[in-house]
Amino acid sequence: MKKALIFILPFLILPLFLRSDVLYMLGLSFIFVVYCVSWDIVAGYTGQTNLGHTVFIGIGAYTAALLSIKTNVPIIASIILGGIVSTAFGLAIGCVCLRLKEYYLALVTAILPLIFIQLANIYSNVFGGYEGLSIPFSKALPGGVIGNYYISLLFCILCLAFIYAFINSNIGLKLRAIRDDEELAEAVGIDVVKYKLLAFCVSAFFAGMAGALAVHYKLTAGVDFFGIPLMLEIILGVIAGGLGTFYGGIAGGFAIYVAKNWVFMQISSIVNSISPFRISDELILYAVLIVLIVRFPRGLFYELEELLNNKVIKERLK
Amino acid sequence: MIAEILVLGTVMGGVLALVASGFSLVFGVSRILNFAHGTYFALGAYFSLVFYLLFEKLLAFLPKELILLISAFLAILLTGFTGVLIYLATVKPVRNYEVMVILVTLAVALLIKELLLTFFSDVSISIPPFVTGCIVIFGIPVTYSRIIALVIAALSIATLDVFINKTKLGRETVATAQDVEAAMLVGIDVERVFITVMFISSALAGVAGILYAQIYAVNPMTSLRVLIYAFAIVILGGLGSVRGSILAAFIIGYMQVAVSTLFTSEWAEIVAMLTIIAILVIRPQGIMGVE
Numbered sequence: 001m002k003k004a005l006i007f008i009l010p011f012l013i014l015p016l017f018l019r020s021d022v023l024y025m026l027g028l029s030f031i032f033v034v035y036c037v038s039w040d041i042v043a044g045y046t047g048q049t050n051l052g053h054t055v056f057i058g059i060g061a062y063t064a065a066l067l068s069i070k071t072n073v074p075i076i077a078s079i080i081l082g083g084i085v086s087t088a089f090g091l092a093i094g095c096v097c098l099r100l101k102e103y104y105l106a107l108v109t110a111i112l113p114l115i116f117i118q119l120a121n122i123y124s125n126v127f128g129g130y131e132g133l134s135i136p137f138s139k140a141l142p143g144g145v146i147g148n149y150y151i152s153l154l155f156c157i158l159c160l161a162f163i164y165a166f167i168n169s170n171i172g173l174k175l176r177a178i179r180d181d182e183e184l185a186e187a188v189g190i191d192v193v194k195y196k197l198l199a200f201c202v203s204a205f206f207a208g209m210a211g212a213l214a215v216h217y218k219l220t221a222g223v224d225f226f227g228i229p230l231m232l233e234i235i236l237g238v239i240a241g242g243l244g245t246f247y248g249g250i251a252g253g254f255a256i257y258v259a260k261n262w263v264f265m266q267i268s269s270i271v272n273s274i275s276p277f278r279i280s281d282e283l284i285l286y287a288v289l290i291v292l293i294v295r296f297p298r299g300l301f302y303e304l305e306e307l308l309n310n311k312v313i314k315e316r317l318k
Numbered sequence: 319m320i321a322e323i324l325v326l327g328t329v330m331g332g333v334l335a336l337v338a339s340g341f342s343l344v345f346g347v348s349r350i351l352n353f354a355h356g357t358y359f360a361l362g363a364y365f366s367l368v369f370y371l372l373f374e375k376l377l378a379f380l381p382k383e384l385i386l387l388i389s390a391f392l393a394i395l396l397t398g399f400t401g402v403l404i405y406l407a408t409v410k411p412v413r414n415y416e417v418m419v420i421l422v423t424l425a426v427a428l429l430i431k432e433l434l435l436t437f438f439s440d441v442s443i444s445i446p447p448f449v450t451g452c453i454v455i456f457g458i459p460v461t462y463s464r465i466i467a468l469v470i471a472a473l474s475i476a477t478l479d480v481f482i483n484k485t486k487l488g489r490e491t492v493a494t495a496q497d498v499e500a501a502m503l504v505g506i507d508v509e510r511v512f513i514t515v516m517f518i519s520s521a522l523a524g525v526a527g528i529l530y531a532q533i534y535a536v537n538p539m540t541s542l543r544v545l546i547y548a549f550a551i552v553i554l555g556g557l558g559s560v561r562g563s564i565l566a567a568f569i570i571g572y573m574q575v576a577v578s579t580l581f582t583s584e585w586a587e588i589v590a591m592l593t594i595i596a597i598l599v600i601r602p603q604g605i606m607g608v609e
Contacts, residue, residue: 286429
């Protein structure tokens, strides 16, 4: 608990020093951390390769957007409803998909977001198509950039606290048992399907709320909430930090988001000013991703851990 | 209406069979789920166009058809080598980590999509057909390019079949698909088999891309859209079964054309995706799947 406070403290005073555009980006990075950690519940703790996490984010986002445009529900209700609708989809999708194993699960979940993107395009009069939807200014989070920053920081801390409690509870233990050996878990009396579904729903709930908050933060909702690039960034964040390590997911997610939306942007704008071809920040992201995976296929976290362990062993041998 | 779906669907099925059989072959032999497979489809078309534009100037004394054939041939070879190169550089180092293989191939697909966007921008390209003109079948005008596409697709698949069943390398491929370790034990160079299969698979996707670009058009986004159809086909046919994929390719081809004609082409993709899910719920191993 004390450790957590030490980590949170610098973020509380950051708004005093930073420019508002950086602050805006940091606020979004907290939401992105929730995407990452909620994905980790299913991928890292339950061991299910879910490549369709953006479905939950997108459903939450579009729910919040449509509620804000068509009705007059308060922001907080629209965020929670985003989570609930997303959970319902998680339940439905989970019932169908979770019987599948490995390759098949990865294939199907990879395709799911694309279905939603197509549907958003076909019914563009409702979902705004490729352009997306704009949210009325009255539905913005209060307090300007600084208010947005603190709200999303608070949201992030609350979500992380709940997720931390969840994965360290008895249920979390059962989920890890399923990840390590599904048949063994079933043999000792764990209802594997039920707990996988539960993990899916919890993951969907937090992702949906995060997506909904992002809509109120950015005041737009578009198909990029469902997009494959977003999914890849989430996976990259968690894998860089270490699957199923909680803190790794937080650190990795934060680092990736800041790298992509700040560092890579700067690099691409510098490159573009001298080269004739337009190099997008995404191009750099994918290149970095490929190098990272090829170089550290087990994630940076485990490689670092091993490096440290080796050092300790070597020192002891001396 | 029905005749149109039958005629156009057969051509579509042939092109899709090229894409899916390669995808399935790679999975069957090396258990690699190659998300970059659709990229080879797009690359085939783009390489072919670039070669054509290049040779049109350099070899202007040759007939146009010959230039098209030469550029298509070179593009197929280049696509094959690109596939092998991508395999060696990115997939091979992480082959033992299933999820990483998916991620790295997906990242490669997106990277190449971005590169295509950078160099060719977001417009659709077409390649001039080998032969122009059309004939009427069942009251439907069918361009020669479509008929040639079907013939080339059938020939390619027949060649693949002969390769797998009749040659030594082909039998080594089958052995590797059945049991990698046992294949190693009897002295098969498994790595060579993997590279061969990768070359064949990406070259086949390149052929499909060139044929498709002669009939319709290809843009940087195509690489991901084709992937959806490849998924639908291999899941319908069963992961790893090449014959199952060819059968399923025609089913999906007819379905794609039917839905596009009756509704819009956007719905065709949704129907393809829903087929995947429906198949997985009803019969997860597909029509002729392997474990």
